[in-house]
Amino acid sequence: MYTPSAIDFCSRCGHRTHLALPDDGDTRQRAICTHCGFIHYQNPLNVVGTIPVADDGRILLCKRNIEPRWGTWTLPAGFMELNETLEEGAARETDEEAGADIEMGRLFSIISVPHVGQVHIYFCARLRSLEFAPGIETIEARLFAPDEIPWETLSFRTVALTLRRFLADPHSTQVHCLSL
Numbered sequence: 160m161y162t163p164s165a166i167d168f169c170s171r172c173g174h175r176t177h178l179a180l181p182d183d184g185d186t187r188q189r190a191i192c193t194h195c196g197f198i199h200y201q202n203p204l205n206v207v208g209t210i211p212v213a214d215d216g217r218i219l220l221c222k223r224n225i226e227p228r229w230g231t232w233t234l235p236a237g238f239m240e241l242n243e244t245l246e247e248g249a250a251r252e253t254d255e256e257a258g259a260d261i262e263m264g265r266l267f268s269i270i271s272v273p274h275v276g277q278v279h280i281y282f283c284a285r286l287r288s289l290e291f292a293p294g295i296e297t298i299e300a301r302l303f304a305p306d307e308i309p310w311e312t313l314s315f316r317t318v319a320l321t322l323r324r325f326l327a328d329p330h331s332t333q334v335h336c337l338s339l
C-alpha cells in the first residue's frame with residue numbers, strides 16, 4: 160500500500176494541517192488545513208516515454224546519469240508536465256534524454272504501479288535518424304538489437320515489462336494494459 164508523504168503544513172496559507180475525512184462524501188483521509196480548510200489531494204503521477212525503434216529493429220536505450228538507478232539502462236521516459244498531452248510528454252522526454260529525432264507511433268503500454276503511486280505510459284516511436292544528442296540526464300544513448308538488450312541492468316520493472324511485451328510481437332497493435 161502506497162502511503163502518501165505527510166503534508167504537515169498548508170500549501171496555501173502555511174498553517175498546520177490535520178488528517179481527516181472531508182465532509183463532501185470523500186472516502187479517504189486527506190491533509191486538511193486547520194486554518195483555511197484547504198484539502199490537499201494526492202493522486203498518482205504519470206510517467207510517459209517511448210520505445211524508439213530504428214528501421215533495422217534495434218531499440219534506443221539511455222544510460223541514466225541521474226538517481227535513482229544511476230548507470231542503468233532505460234527507455235526514454237519521465238514525469239508528464241502540466242499543459243502537455245501524453246504524446247507531447249513522451250516526445251519531450253525522448254528529446255531531453257536521447258536527443259533523438261522520432262516519429263511518434265501508437266500507444267503501446269499502460270502500466271499501473273500502485274505501490275509508488277504512478278502510471279507508466281509508453282508509445283512506439285520510429286527513429287528518423289541514428290544520430291543522438293543525449294542531454295545531461297543521460298551518460299550514453301545507443302541502439303540495442305533485440306538479443307543485446309541488457310536485461311540485468313535495466314532501470315525499472317516497467318521498462319523491462321514493456322520491452323518484453325514489445326519484442327514478443329513488435330508489429331502487434333494491441334495496447335498492453337498491465338499492473339505491477
Ligand SMILES: [Zn+2]
Pocket residue numbers: 169170171172173174192193194195196197
Ligand atoms: Zn491553509
